[in-house]
Amino acid sequence: MPARKRMRIASGPVLFNWAPEQWRDFHFRLADVEDVDIVHVGEVVCAKRHPFFEPYMAEVIERLFASGKQVVLSALALAMNRNERSLIDSITAMAGEASASEETADEGGEGEGALIIEANDLTALARLAGRRFVIGPFVNTYNALTVKELAHLGAVRICLPPELGRQALSALVPAMTDIGVEAEVFAFGRMPLALSARCYHARSHGLPKDGCRYVCGEDPDGLPLKTLDEEPFLAVNGIQTLSYACLNLLGEIPLLKDMGVSVLRLSPHATCDMAEVAAIFRAVADENMAVAEGLARLEALKLPFPFANGYFHGQPGAAWLKPDPA
Amino acid sequence: MTINAAASQQKHPGGKPALELVCPAGTPAALRDAVDAGAHAVYCGFRDETNARNFPGLNFSRAELEDGIAYAHARGAKVLVAINTFAQAGREDLWQRAVDDAVAAGADALILADLGVLAYAAEAHPAQRLHLSVQASASTPEAINFLIERYGIKRVVLPRVLTLPEIADLNREIACETEVFVFGGLCVMAEGRCLLSSYATGKSPNMNGVCSPPSHVAYREEADGALVSRLGDFTINRFAPGEKAGYPTLCKGRFEVAGRPFYVFEEPTSLNAASLLRELVNAGVTALKIEGRQRSRAYVRKVVSDFRRAVDALGTGGEPAAAATDALSDLSEGSRQTEGVYRKTWR
Structure with a gap:
């Protein structure tokens, strides 16, 4: 068996409507975090937020490149109107340089100084077909037929949907290795569960979507939704619905590694020291830290939401099966 | 003139209907009811995880599908087979076999969502008519035209989140037919992308x-x-x-x-766009979809015949019968109905 490549750690795109300076500074800090190899930048949820981040985009990307990160520009997950479509157009238009300047998808230091685009819907996929790109978790990649097709279109890495469990991953990830597409798994953060044409943040505030006053900015980790029994259940983030619980596949890293997963995605949260989270995931992935110790350190971060890993174990996604200390 | 052609002519006086009525067939009996009640086309699925209404007691065996297609074709109606879930890793052959068997049974079209299954169907059965399921979540001209070019899809079932003006715009920019939901359950999330x-x-x-x-x-x-x-x-x-x-x-x-x-996401309403048929024709829509493969035979008979009357009224230049709208209001799941997002009440 060939020596396995080192698992890489990715920061997903910021899913929330943070203050633009907070957004910029978060990425600046990531540039200095050695444990993060890949950084996703770009507005995925709501095209109306993009103009606020846009002025800082070039600066952020340059800084990340300068520190040797692979930078992935993430495209919008749901498009219908012209504004949304033209945002996807402008993001995917940047892929031209990427395919020209990036020759090899090789170990560790892949793609230094090159920008690669992440398609998160079929609009972006249509724009990117024939070039070199990555697929985000908002595109339905459930099986080897789809992986083969996406690879044929130019996908070099695919972040799989969070609902895929161990059984599916055990079949799919090795197939991806055979096809020559890297497997990325969503490993930490509130799970993206649904997208809608309707904005639930606006609706929760009694505002129309077109006059939303950007109220999603008040909830940098999402707006908690409880059942009528007061049980926390989901989190609202504009047109997106997330899990209330925070996905945590730290304990599953040894299994993911065995399957051949290349990249672990950590989804940024405001109330969470992402550098510390990355350090813990990195240490466990490198087998420099036991799972039990990593878990204790994650718990010590006192996150404002519980952990979940149910999907991986074929359970409801909200379930938490505490990893076996052995 | 053959019997089939005669039946077909009888079903569609003056040729092509103003709007093709695509009706749910959860069981072989419901298929016959829908055809008898005036469905131009019915849609159904195999009795397994390859279709998005995989409920106990529903759906078709291979033999039942063949019989259903014979029944429908003898009466001038089409049968569309929904293979509209995403193939499970390690079990891809179940989805491929569903495609092969639906083609062999003589399906008029396959309704597909998974890019991998689409690629397989287009390659293995290039002559087969393919429709894009709403579960594929294709909501822009870029996405739809790409799928037309790549897989030769002939029709796209549009997400239930587009407004009438958006549908009209879309139809001007795409090179295939569109089908929209007009009655039944209402997904408020982008279909096929909801966990x-x-x-x-x-x-x-x-x-x-x-x-x-x-x-x-x-x-x-x-x-x-x-x-x-x-x-x-x-x-x-x-x-x-x-x-x-x-x-x-x-x-x-x-x-x-x-x-x-x-009700954070949506009130317990169901969709009824019966009052919008004229506007849907003007927006360039080809076909109307009635949701509800899980519903009773009585429901199917009632909804299909009411909508057929409304569509026929359109075809003869009349107004879709207001009576249809009223009668249908008894049948919806909750007590309330909505025209959905078509009227842009959400924005």
Whole structure:
């Protein structure tokens, strides 16, 4: 068996409507975090937020490149109107340089100084077909037929949907290795569960979507939704619905590694020291830290939401099966 | 003139209908009812996880599909086979076999969602007519035209989140037919990209073909007489004594946000666009889809015949019968109906 490549750690795109300076500074800090190899930048949820981040985009990307990160520009997950479509157009238009300047998808230091685009819907996929790109978790990649097709279109890495469990991953990830597409798994953060044409943040505030006053900015980790029994259940983030619980596949890293997963995605949260989270995931992935110790350190971060890993174990996604200390 | 052609002519006086009525057939009996009630086309699926209404007691064996197609074709109606879930890793052959068998049975079109299954069908059966399922979540001209070029799809079932002007714009920019939902359940999330049900139950619409499955539903009566509906481990709604209770479909539940209990995602309404048929024709729509493969035969007969009358009235230049709209209001799931997003009430 060939020596396995080192698992890489990715920061997903910021899913929330943070203050633009907070957004910029978060990425600046990531540039200095050695444990993060890949950084996703770009507005995925709501095209109306993009103009606020846009002025800082070039600066952020340059800084990340300068520190040797692979930078992935993430495209919008749901498009219908012209504004949304033209945002996807402008993001995917940047892929031209990427395919020209990036020759090899090789170990560790892949793609230094090159920008690669992440398609998160079929609009972006249509724009990117024939070039070199990555697929985000908002595109339905459930099986080897789809992986083969996406690879044929130019996908070099695919972040799989969070609902895929161990059984599916055990079949799919090795197939991806055979096809020559890297497997990325969503490993930490509130799970993206649904997208809608309707904005639930606006609706929760009694505002129309077109006059939303950007109220999603008040909830940098999402707006908690409880059942009528007061049980926390989901989190609202504009047109997106997330899990209330925070996905945590730290304990599953040894299994993911065995399957051949290349990249672990950590989804940024405001109330969470992402550098510390990355350090813990990195240490466990490198087998420099036991799972039990990593878990204790994650718990010590006192996150404002519980952990979940149910999907991986074929359970409801909200379930938490505490990893076996052995 | 052959019998088939005669039947066909009888069904579509003056040729092509103003709007093709595509009706649900959860069972072989419902298929016959829908055809008899005037469906121009019916859609159905195999009895397994390859279709998005994988409920006990529903759907078709291979032999039943062949019989159903014979029955429909003899009466000038088409049969569309929905293979519209996402193939499970390691079990891809189940989806490929469903495609092969539907083609062999003589399906008029396959309704597909998974890019891998689309690629397989287009390559293995290049002459087969393919429709894009709503589950594929293609909502822009760029996406749809790409799928037309790559897989030769002839029709796209549009997401239930587009407004009438958006549908009209889309039809000007794409090179295939469009089909829109006009009656029945209303998905408020982008179809095919919703994990809410699996988050609560472990069963996935995309992989298992079930949303908010009955196997995970429970009701509990509280001391004060209130009825609590639950899905998996989560309370989806609480109905005061005397309040009309509904099925706990997750996105139609009542939840609490910022201390206020309300229908956060969508009220328990169902879609009825019967009053918009003329506008849908003007927007360039080819076909109307009625949701409800899980519904009763009586429901199918009633809805199909009412909509057929409305569509025929359109074809002869008349107004779609207002009577259809009124009669149909008794049949919806909750007590309320909506024209959905078509009227742009959400924006």
